């Protein structure tokens with residue numbers, strides 16, 4: 449790892465998950481796609497690819513049911529609709545997530561209630577969730593941020609003791625495990641995204657999973673306008689949307705699915721190399737992973753002690769960007785409750801619904817309620833990672849970080 453500080457590193461271009469350099473999309477996807485097109489059946493209600501994806505994904509996860517849908521956001525909406533909150537019911541979640549995990553709560557007339565996160569793992573814990581529970585809590589939505597599993601053992605123990613269903617947002621955590629059981633199979637419902645930048649991709653897409661036959665049935669119906677396909681007297685049973693995945697997407701997803709295990713292993717191997725190459729650097733911490741957990745590294749994050757570097761975390765990020773490493777200090781920049789949709793309650797017309805039904809405490813976003821959240825965002829430096837990184841790319845990232853961190857370190 450020794451770096452000669454006098455000789456600047458030769459820059460190399462890192463693969464990007466936004467295009468072919470960082471996404472393994474090729475012949476397998478083309479063949480499946482051609483087959484879908486030639487079949488002339490592009491709807492999943494009649495085709496075979498989406499059904500095959502659902503069967504294979506359920507088997508991969510070790511769960512009873514999986515249903516494909518249009519987006520990760522649709523998957524989370526489907527999960528909430530299956531739980532079916534009363535207007536004004538509360539869903540406990542994290543403020544460090546994709547907005548696509550939060551707007552479905554509002555569309556189902558429920559109130560997102562934010563619990564604080566552990567600033568070392570960036571995840572909710574049983575302790576922070578417990579503080580946010582109220583008589584109106586209808587569900588808990590746990591995000592396994594960056595691919596690092598939240599402590600589901602403790603969270604499920606709490607949730608079961610209070611009889612509250614748990615939705616796991618696994619959009620960033622394909623293949624992640626706790627005690628050998630995949631995340632998404634711990635709670636009542638697992639939700640996944642196939643968006644451009646996730647572990648496997650179809651550009652846009654989603655999957656929901658469950659072991660509970662009633663929840664699975666309601667999810668199937670919600671994706672299908674609640675039309676009872678195959679029933680003796682089918683009808684539109686309740687308010688629902690068309691969130692189906694189409695066969696073109698399903699064909700690409702089936703091809704990607706065959707590679708998922710390999711992608712997950714590659715990411716964990718590269719992350720281990722990064723950790724080995726960076727763990728001795730002062731002022732930086734490599735990811736905090738529990739002994740019983742398998743982190744699958746949607747991104748590789750460093751925790752930065754900003755006081756130790758010239759220009760703080762932004763100075764270090766600038767140093768890496770100058771070396772063409774497109775890192776993101778502070779991830780989403782601010783907690784989700786500081787975004788206009790939530791902060792200003794911009795929902796349906798001027799109604800502010802469903803926030804009009806919220807307990808004052810549930811929409812109190814005072815800074816002192818979220819010390820872990822603010823600390824996590826202030827200290828996280830997100831490094832890109834994808835399945836196309838070679839050893840050369842990983843070593844370049846290590847050398848660049850060592851180089852920048854050493855130059856900017858103040859002590």
Ligand SMILES: *Cc1c(COP(=O)(O)O)cnc(C)c1O
Nearest residue numbers: 519520521546548549619641643
């Ligand atoms: C990507 C993502 C989503 C939303 O998925 P889309 O497919 O983009 O709608 C939700 N939650 C998390 C944690 C995500 O990373």
